[in-house]
Amino acid sequence: MKARNNSHVHRHVHKLVEELNDLFARRGAQTSAMTIAIVVIGTIGNLFVLAAYWKLYKRKSKQLKGRYFMSHLALADLIACAVGSFVFLYFDFHRLTFRSDFGCRLSTFTAWSTNAVSVLMLLIISINRYLKICRPHQQQMTVYWKRMSLIIISIFSVVSCSPFLYFSGVRKGIVHTREFADVLDLPPHLENITLPYHQCATAKDNTVQWKIFYNILFVVQFGNMMAMIFLYVPMGKIIYEKYRQNKESRTLARSAAVSDDKGTNTATGTTCSESNDESVVHSTDIIGSTDANSRNAIDPAPVRKRRGRHHKAWNNAKNRFTIMFLVVVIVYAITNLPTFIFLYAYFENNHFRRYVIGDAHFEVFNLILSLPRIHLINNIVNPFIYGYFDLTFRKEVKAICFSIVRKPGQVCCSR
Numbered sequence: 001m002k003a004r005n006n007s008h009v010h011r012h013v014h015k016l017v018e019e020l021n022d023l024f025a026r027r028g029a030q031t032s033a034m035t036i037a038i039v040v041i042g043t044i045g046n047l048f049v050l051a052a053y054w055k056l057y058k059r060k061s062k063q064l065k066g067r068y069f070m071s072h073l074a075l076a077d078l079i080a081c082a083v084g085s086f087v088f089l090y091f092d093f094h095r096l097t098f099r100s101d102f103g104c105r106l107s108t109f110t111a112w113s114t115n116a117v118s119v120l121m122l123l124i125i126s127i128n129r130y131l132k133i134c135r136p137h138q139q140q141m142t143v144y145w146k147r148m149s150l151i152i153i154s155i156f157s158v159v160s161c162s163p164f165l166y167f168s169g170v171r172k173g174i175v176h177t178r179e180f181a182d183v184l185d186l187p188p189h190l191e192n193i194t195l196p197y198h199q200c201a202t203a204k205d206n207t208v209q210w211k212i213f214y215n216i217l218f219v220v221q222f223g224n225m226m227a228m229i230f231l232y233v234p235m236g237k238i239i240y241e242k243y244r245q246n247k248e249s250r251t252l253a254r255s256a257a258v259s260d261d262k263g264t265n266t267a268t269g270t271t272c273s274e275s276n277d278e279s280v281v282h283s284t285d286i287i288g289s290t291d292a293n294s295r296n297a298i299d300p301a302p303v304r305k306r307r308g309r310h311h312k313a314w315n316n317a318k319n320r321f322t323i324m325f326l327v328v329v330i331v332y333a334i335t336n337l338p339t340f341i342f343l344y345a346y347f348e349n350n351h352f353r354r355y356v357i358g359d360a361h362f363e364v365f366n367l368i369l370s371l372p373r374i375h376l377i378n379n380i381v382n383p384f385i386y387g388y389f390d391l392t393f394r395k396e397v398k399a400i401c402f403s404i405v406r407k408p409g410q411v412c413c414s415r
Contacts, residue, residue, distance in 0.1 A: 017195050020177065021096040023184050031370050032092045035085050038376045042081035045383030049074035052396035068146050069125050070393075073382065076121055080114040081379035087111045088373050096197040101170040104200035108168040109161055116157035118379060122332055123224055124149045125325055126231040133235045160220070163213050169204035173197055221336065228329045239323065324389035328382055335378040342371035 025032070053071040087107045091098065098104060128141050141149070178192050203210045386393045 013195065016190060016193070017096055017197065019187075020175075020180075020184075020190060020195060021094065023180075023186070023190075024095045025093050027184065028092050028095075031373075032089060034370060035088050035092070035373060035376070038373075038380055039081055039085035039089075042085070042376070042380035043078065045380055046074045046078035046081070048397050048400065049383050049386060049393070050078070051400055052393050055396055055400070056392075068143070069121065069128065070386065072150060073118065073121050073125070076114070076118040077379040077382055080111075080118045081376055083107075083114050084111045084373065084376050084379070088376075091200055094200070096175070096195075096199060098170055098200040099198045104170050105165050105168045108200070108202055109164040112164055113157045113161040115375060115379075116161055117154055119221070119224060119332065119336070120153040120157060121150070122325075122329055123228055124153065126228045126329065129325055130231045130235060133238055160217070164202070167203050167205075167207075167210050167213065168201060171199045171201040171204050173199070225329075225333050225336075228332075232326050232329060236326070324385060327385050327389075331381050331385070332378050336375045338371045339373070339375045 050071055053067065053074075056067075087110070090107070124146075128146070131138070131140050173196070174194055175197050176192075176194050177186060177190050180186065203214070387397065
């Protein structure tokens with residue numbers, strides 16, 4: 001009889017905890033909706049990147065040269081976005097009822113390690129761009145070392161994030177509902193009672209070992225960010241100087257064209273228009289120019305002009321790619337720092353932690369709840385950055401969209 005009563009009480013308490021958990025889930029509905037939007041946008045955007053470069057790969061296009069890391073970064077972003085969003089959403093709906101300790105440890109480790117791969121890949125890209133821009137006549141990263149770098153950062157990410165399997169886990173405790181009376185619309189049967197909770201925590205226990213590990217992780221993250229900044233500063237100087245020289249040369253060319261006779265003016269105008277044509281100057285195809293036609297030319301002057309235009313187009317493309325990845329790094333810095341700062345404050349400040357759980361107003365609660373997942377934005381913006389800077393990628397995406405609109409049956413059902 002006593003066992004039956006205990007079982008009845010346990011079921012009743014479990015039902016009350018589930019009800020309180022649902023109230024928290026509704027309170028964080030805005031943040032959950034934002035997370036759903038992130039995973040949808042990130043999945044579609046990165047799939048477009050993979051599809052575009054798969055088309056280039058099937059055609060064995062020369063335009064793949066200089067784009068080795070872009071498809072790998074898109075795949076890393078796709079996985080990190082999907083895993084991170086799933087973990088946050090599951091946490092949103094099981095804030096007080098997360099009972100699987102193994103599931104908590106595994107999901108925390110997976111979310112951190114997949115994001116680490118994406119972040120470290122930006123550092124490898126920065127090194128590759130630095131060699132191309134600042135050391136063009138020295139040894140560059142070969143395909144072998146590019147592949148090796150991907151393997152190394154994958155192993156490093158898994159090893160460096162493996163301590164989360166030890167530090168994270170389900171935290172058990174007791175919560176009094178009167179702490180949430182001002183922020184939750186509690187029904188009468190939930191007012192002024194004490195209930196147990198099970199919560200998935202990045203740090204199950206705020207030990208000294210955890211603090212040391214997290215500080216090391218922060219130093220590595222900050223060092224990675226500073227390394228990329230130091231790499232892009234000299235690149236930015238070189239690109240700025242080239243753009244300034246190009247602007248001065250265009251100004252001189254226009255001045256010479258005005259003072260020339262009609263025939264020479266026509267020829268010069270043609271050269272300028274070809275140099276500024278979007279398909280040449282603004283192309284992001286980092287490829288060497290093929291001068292098969294130039295070798296057969298009789299007059300060397302047009303050959304030199306043609307080679308000059310190809311060289312200028314190559315430099316503009318190289319600079320455009322570098323600026324594109326610089327924007328990617330800036331977005332990475334803006335989106336990852338809030339996560340570290342929030343988690344550090346959450347673990348170190350008991351008052352802040354209590355404010356997040358129970359005292360914050362509705363809008364502030366959702367804002368604070370969004371801070372640890374802002375880094376997911378870094379995994380969804382890259383396709384939009386590519387679409388702005390990389391005209392070849394933009395062209396391939398347009399072709400994919402047109403094929404889907406015009407022949408949806410063939411696209412969906414083709415083998």
